[in-house]
Amino acid sequence: MFTAAKDALASHAARNYVNGLIKRYGEVSELKIDSRKKSVDVVCTLIGESEPVTVLIENYRIESNGTKSFIEVTALTCSRPWLHNLLEDHARGRRLELPSWAAAAL
Secondary structure, eight states: OHHHHHHHHHHHHHHHHHHHHHTTTEEEEEEEEETTTTEEEEEEEETTOSSOEEEEEEEEEEEEETTEEEEEEEEEEESSHHHHHHHHHHTBTOEEEEOHHHHHHO
16 A cells, blocks of 8 residues: 555656656656556657557666666567667666655655
């Protein structure tokens, strides 16, 4: 029960955070974190796309290095082949620094 509430709060905060990062490309309408499964389900409307795009981060890992925390996406799928390929080439396997609130939530 506590995990579900924590995930719901983290999902809301993450959606707002990611929307700030991608506002030039579109908007995230849904973002659901499942910290037990280490997965994230994202639905977004991208500029130029007529239908919503879904991205499923099937697995991620969190690493800490001193006071900084990083996320590494280890497996993902996407509803658009072109975006799937882009994410495979530029996101999967790369460590991205997390804001401190996000590291605590994941």
